[in-house]
Amino acid sequence: MQQRTAEAQALTDIMLAVFRINGRLLEGGDRLVAPLDLTSARWQVLGAIALAATPRTVPQIAEAMGMTRQGALKQVAKLEADGFLSSRANPRHKRSPLYALTEKGADAYRSVDTIYTTWANTLAEGLDLRRLEQARTLLAEFDNRLENDPHVKGTSR
Template identity: 45%
Template structure:
């Protein structure tokens, strides 16, 4: 028989699986206004929030994604003119990717759309409860082996970016 915490933890994990799918679907709908998917928006945002060009492995680590999935998104974003590629003096086989003016403008428009969307989504939820839920999810992320410091810093900076 599961302890109370284990039963509650199982319920939380199942809820996270469900909400992840729902958030990705919502993110796809929001990102479609700029011709993007949630995955590409997520990568665009990670690079935007880094404040400097970044290599694929760093973006992948910060977002808890595989390098392969980030590379696929980066390739498409470069093709679409939203990212540039420049040599990485520290690692010749891992170029740095930064936002173009097109990428910056798309990210800013999506941020405005997302801000309005999140305001409606959480309108009647207490901020303290949302912050507590976020702390629990970050703690679980650390226990699963993910260093959430960059993600936590990003979430504090953006105050609610969904994807």
């Protein structure tokens, strides 16, 4: 049986921490946005559209937020049914509409951003900015490796 290198073990420990953190972020996010009739998944989709310069397709939303296309499609359908999003014809692809925030969606996203800013400021209090930036850089490098990894390529994302 092959032994993990020290680097591979450290990376494994980071991956396990990311899994735990992801669960806690989703749980905290769900509580944070529940008063706005949202979930973390719905918030992710609103964010993907709000942060884009132009309306997005479901595959673009999924890619931006690291979701599966099926997951993004499910949330888009719910958000559209609840009046947070509207669809538009896509001149580049007839079967892949573009989605934009409605006034209700834009208002909800602004409210979420205000609530989230308070939460983020509280969580970040006392953390060293340099170490946070190093962590972000390391996670971005790891994300890039995963994006180009043949074991990950070809999945439903």
